[in-house]
Amino acid sequence: MSEKTILVWFRNDLRIHDNEILLEAARKADKILPVYCFDPYYFNIAADGTPKTGALRARFLLESVADLRKNLQELGGELIIRIGDPAEILPQLAEQYAVNEVYHHREVAYEETDISEKVETALWNLKLNLKHFIGHTLYHKEDLPFPIKDIPDSFAIFKKKVERDSNVRPCIGTPEKIITPEITDAGELPTLQQLGLNEPVDDTRARVKFKGGETEGLKRLEEYFANNSQIAPTKGRNGATVDRSSKLAPWLALGCISMRQVYWAVVKHEQANNVHNTGMLELELLWRDYFRFMFKKHGKQYFTTDEQAKNTSPEKQAIFEKWKTGNTGIPFIDASMHKLNATGYISNFSRQMVAGYLVRDLEVDWKKGAAYFEEKLIDYSPASNWGNWAFVAGLGHDPRDNKYFNIAKQASELDINSEFINIWLAEEAKFGQVVAV
Numbered sequence: 120m121s122e123k124t125i126l127v128w129f130r131n132d133l134r135i136h137d138n139e140i141l142l143e144a145a146r147k148a149d150k151i152l153p154v155y156c157f158d159p160y161y162f163n164i165a166a167d168g169t170p171k172t173g174a175l176r177a178r179f180l181l182e183s184v185a186d187l188r189k190n191l192q193e194l195g196g197e198l199i200i201r202i203g204d205p206a207e208i209l210p211q212l213a214e215q216y217a218v219n220e221v222y223h224h225r226e227v228a229y230e231e232t233d234i235s236e237k238v239e240t241a242l243w244n245l246k247l248n249l250k251h252f253i254g255h256t257l258y259h260k261e262d263l264p265f266p267i268k269d270i271p272d273s274f275a276i277f278k279k280k281v282e283r284d285s286n287v288r289p290c291i292g293t294p295e296k297i298i299t300p301e302i303t304d305a306g307e308l309p310t311l312q313q314l315g316l317n318e319p320v321d322d323t324r325a326r327v328k329f330k331g332g333e334t335e336g337l338k339r340l341e342e343y344f345a346n347n348s349q350i351a352p353t354k355g356r357n358g359a360t361v362d363r364s365s366k367l368a369p370w371l372a373l374g375c376i377s378m379r380q381v382y383w384a385v386v387k388h389e390q391a392n393n394v395h396n397t398g399m400l401e402l403e404l405l406w407r408d409y410f411r412f413m414f415k416k417h418g419k420q421y422f423t424t425d426e427q428a429k430n431t432s433p434e435k436q437a438i439f440e441k442w443k444t445g446n447t448g449i450p451f452i453d454a455s456m457h458k459l460n461a462t463g464y465i466s467n468f469s470r471q472m473v474a475g476y477l478v479r480d481l482e483v484d485w486k487k488g489a490a491y492f493e494e495k496l497i498d499y500s501p502a503s504n505w506g507n508w509a510f511v512a513g514l515g516h517d518p519r520d521n522k523y524f525n526i527a528k529q530a531s532e533l534d535i536n537s538e539f540i541n542i543w544l545a546e547e548a549k550f551g552q553v554v555a556v
């Protein structure tokens with residue numbers, strides 16, 4: 120009988136641990152062909168000159184793909200890297216390496232699912248199947264106590280039912296060995312210049328250095344528990360005086376670590392320290408699941424429910440530019456935008472504030488703000504970003520009163536007391552209060 124080869128198409132699942140497509144392919148096939156495509160679509164420049172992916176996020180992605188290649192090589196395998204449209208590249212590779220099937224993780228946002236559909240069609244022309252796996256959420260879709268179409272739109276009800284009626288599956292194993300066909304041209308990792316971007320300059324004011332890859336993500340997870348070894352963090356971060364947020368989002372966004380790995384690390388930590396149900400991180404992870412499932416349920420509606428067509432006059436555009444560059448005159452907003460532009464990361468609190476301010480006070484179309492975050496955030500994740508923005512704009516599907524509206528009003532109260540503002544607006548360090556940044 121002839122050998123079976125499975126092509127594993129890596130996208131936002133850049134890890135070897137707790138990765139079902141990799142393990143399943145290792146079990147089912149004689150040989151595995153791991154592939155990553157840098158799709159030019161994600162490096163397009165929009166009509167207004169803004170890149171879809173900024174340099175900081177692109178660098179994080181390059182580091183993550185390089186780390187994945189290293190980890191696969193350590194298991195005896197290799198990662199094929201290509202620049203181009205996956206709908207052209209994957210069928211070519213499938214033919215070249217006599218592939219029998221292609222595996223990938225299913226996405227939810229429409230740009231990502233459009234790409235999958237094109238790949239599926241192109242593979243089907245070769246009579247090859249694209250097998251979809253579910254692997255981006257904490258709770259597996261099949262384990263939810265309701266079908267996707269009946270998922271509660273209220274986060275509170277979603278949370279209550281999921282926590283009561285579902286369980287988080289254990290992490291799955293890591294293949295001991297990866298056997299690839301003989302690969303003649305594995306392909307070089309592109310440079311930022313090849314992706315049309317310049318090397319970013321690291322800002323010395325940044326407290327956390329984000330380096331992409333599974334190795335760094337797992338290190339960050341360990342450090343998080345080491346730094347919080349005895350204390351259960353406060354549940355609500357907004358306004359907290361100590362910042363205990365995990366800063367894991369960039370690694371979660373690219374799947375360098377999985378939601379389940381974080382969840383089970385929390386459980387292990389609680390057992391080791393004899394503290395139970397601290398709520399440590401689970402609530403935040405659930406928010407991530409919620410937005411993802413909302414995307415699955417409502418799809419493109421997230422982008423079309425904007426009833427008030429916003430003014431796009433040159434004056435409005437000028438206001439938007441001031442917001443982007445941190446020149447609104449509101450110190451907390453400006454400091455947050457300076458930090459976002461310099462580092463690609465701001466806290467959830469800062470995100471709520473700047474988004475609320477843009478939408479409610481400046482009355483700029485929320486989609487412009489979301490697109491700007493898409494470029495800048497190193498943890499950009501379609502459902503989390505567009506879902507949170509829609510929520511801030513009052514267009515999400517959660518029927519509760521929107522708390523973000525009130526938060527935006529707090530900006531001026533924070534102005535005079537924040538060390539954060541001093542750092543990012545380079546004012547004299549004269550204040551005591553520490554805001555979670």
Ligand SMILES: Cc1cc2nc3c(=O)[nH]c(=O)nc-3n(C[C@H](O)[C@H](O)[C@H](O)COP(=O)(O)OP(=O)(O)OC[C@H]3O[C@@H](n4cnc5c(N)ncnc54)[C@H](O)[C@@H]3O)c2cc1C
Pocket residue numbers: 356363364365366367368369371372400403404405406407408410465466467468470471474492496498499500501503504505507508511
């Ligand atoms: C306007 C706006 C845009 C946002 N865009 C993104 C985005 O593109 N990508 C992204 O990962 N998060 C986004 N968030 C959610 C949240 O701000 C970040 O996940 C969080 O600040 C990341 O820091 P952390 O890893 O320290 O989070 P922690 O507080 O330590 O939380 C742990 C993890 O839970 C998830 N999480 C926490 N809060 C949320 C939330 N409200 N929604 C979804 N997931 C959450 C993240 O994966 C996070 O890493 C956005 C929030 C707002 C208000």
